[in-house]
């Protein structure tokens with residue numbers, strides 16, 4: 462949406478989040494350097510840089526991977542979801558410092574190409590104990606690079622949605638590579654024994670979060686609503702929907718968002734045309750349903766994006782009887798005008 | 807054997823990124839507006855920001871160029 466591309470989409474909230482990220486990064490580095498220098502004062506600057514940036518990158522990656530499931534478990538985390546992009550790019554830059562310094566320190570001095578050296582200075586590929594763990598870090602860094610480089614809105618519009626999604630799902634491959642990088646690396650370097658333990662805890666937390674979010678989603682899909690006459694399905698009481706907000710229902714496998722605004726109710730398909738964002742978690746802004754993910758907008762009564770945009774989503778019939786809301790779970794053609802149900806007070 | 811695989815992989819990688827940089831330069835000066843008309847009204851610095859992404863995904867942008 463929008464008639465041109467901005468360098469960075471900043472608004473007040475995003476600036477606050479970005480400052481918070483910066484502060485967090487600086488604080489972490491300060492603490493890491495301080496504590497390491499106090500406990501082991503002859504650690505070299507290079508080693509300090511490599512270790513502090515490596516551990517910070519993996520910490521940020523855990524935070525990034527937690528945000529998705531957290532936002533699905535509790536709506537309070539949604540604002541973090543909208544600001545995940547800058548966190549991802551920061552994480553890549555920090556990982557790049559770690560990888561860059563490691564290559565500089567361990568592979569620059571020979572007469573072979575440093576990248577070639579990462580892959581060939583240790584050829585124990587069949588050993589677990591001496592596995593060339595830096596290769597795994599390098600491959601992960603490639604993936605993180607591709608993701609960070611394609612995080613701008615331009616890429617959402619110009620790589621097909623499927624390509625973009627696939628590319629960004631590779632973050633889980635990168636995560637697996639990095640976990641192996643750290644575990645196998647721990648056998649070989651005199652790194653702190655806490656590192657693998659912390660990584661293990663982080664891994665378990667991520668798995669639990671993803672599973673609980675998954676269970677919650679499945680439960681939602683299985684909820685049934687008491688049937689009323691004909692095919693109309695009862696979904697909720699009017700008062701359960703907040704003004705300018707929606708509630709999402711899964712009725713007969715249809716994901717439907719029912720919005721309340723200006724004493725009216727309208728129902729549309731819950732899935733945004735852009736990247737599949739949950740429209741029902743968005744708000745009505747300037748009379749338009751506004752997707753919480755990247756701000757695509759749709760008119761509630763017909764599911765059409767206001768001109769000059771052309772996106773359309775399916776609409777549904779809604780009605781109100783005795784303060785009870787009913788929906789007909791048959792999607793109408795995308796962009797079909799439906800007169801809203803009027804709320805009589 | 808391992809060395810052969812590694813050399814081959816790194817060569818492919820180098821060629822891919824090399825072509826990416828060439829395509830990226832084309833993107834900076836000509837390709838951007840052909841791929842996405844919205845780029846006409848966007849500041850030039852946006853193209854620079856997109857450059858690394860072009861280097862990484864140029865192969866996915868090629869079909870877009872031919873369609874036009």
Ligand code: HEM
Pocket residue numbers: 508511512515516518519522556559560561563564567579595597598599600601602605639642643646650651652653656
């Ligand atoms: C070109 C890519 C990479 C190279 C060459 C590389 C190299 C290294 C080296 C040499 C170490 C051991 C450092 C030491 O103990 O002194 C290490 C550890 C580590 N790396 Fe990487 N790495 C790369 C990519 C990554 C990436 C992408 C991440 C995470 C986002 C990462 C996270 C870590 C972590 C958490 C450690 C453990 C640090 C510690 O125990 O103190 N690395 N890496």
Ligand code: FES
Pocket residue numbers: 733734735736737738739752753754755756757
């Ligand atoms: S998913 Fe991007 S705006 Fe809705």
